[in-house]
Amino acid sequence: MRLLTHNMLSSTIKGVSNGFPLTIEAAKVVEKQVDMNSDFLKNIFSKIEWKPFVEAAKTLGFSELPEEDVQPSLLDSHEFLTKFHHALLEIHLEEGALVCPETGRKFPVNKGIPNMLLLEDEV
């Protein structure tokens, strides 16, 4: 799972009012190179919750993203786009867990796949 997906995911356990962002516990992180597409990055930028994105990237070992004052004008900077692209699409959480911020319930991640199945009493 990449941070693109992490940034869109929230916990839907019954009774949880704000399940976003899921905390990451990283046991294994892998990187896979992907061609950069700046149109995609420009389009998705407004949908990214930036702070959780920066935090998640740090958890996975990448701390070169700007933290403050992230304006759309940054999208004109190639340097920024390269980092944004890398953090969003090239870093994978391979093994570990996602943790619901309200309940602490862990969703295990194996072979890069988060197990988001809920138990009957969580639905």
Add this chain to the structure above:
Amino acid sequence: MAARPELQAPPEIFYDQSEARKYTSSSRIIDIQAKLSERALELLALPDDGVPRLLLDIGCGSGLSGETLSENGHQWIGLDISEAMLDVAVEREVEGDLLLADMGQGLGFRAGVIDGAISISAVQWLCNADKSSHEPRLRLKAFFGSLYRSLARGARAVLQVYPQNVAQRELILGSAMRAGFAGGVVVDYPHSSKSRKEYLVLTCGPPSLNAAVPNAKGEDGMSCSEDDSSGDEENQTVTISDRNRPRKKRKLDKKSKGKDWVLRKKEQLRRKGSSVPADTKYTARKRKSRF
């Protein structure tokens, strides 16, 4: 004919390793999945601007359908309830992200972040109660409600489904409408029991131009897409239902074809040798909208 898979076992059991294997080894299955997902992507009608979008593949299974999305440049997130199927997707090194999840429990995405969703041959599984705690209506409600919330306004979901009967089709479509979607069903190859395919084409957000069900191909003598220009009557697409949101009165459709058109069309089909129901006083009568 083999019994419907939905009647044999729950999906996470039915799609076991040996079933999942077919998705890498059977060229027929691979071909069908590719064709269905290309058509679904076409019906999504994303803006023609070359910008890759963030899409969902619901019941992504082995990732064959997702590969179509990747080939068209899009980013996607796939979810499926079967580990065996997802293992095949991992093996295939699909480019999308995968989640082990049950759509009937609702999708866990933030509001409005998804640009479009496709689903190939998966949603009819929700009509089955595989556990005592399963109530199809509630699971469909959870699914469509959460899908609606996660889609950007104006975005579409195209769900290719195999409803078992009319009641299931109504159940699925009704749940979608109650969640706020506008849209209807597009039927490809309606006259062929083998090739017939149904797609729910749903639009999120207030009814707008976008919400019209895509034009039926082959209805106005227009040719179908490139490869089906044979004129073969199987190669037709008709829209069988065009419904709007519940509670809103439907505007009179100016383009409504009326009885004369239907009678003419039936006559044409008869000349081609198709079996067509006899004309009666019920032919092309106005039908009450169900919602």
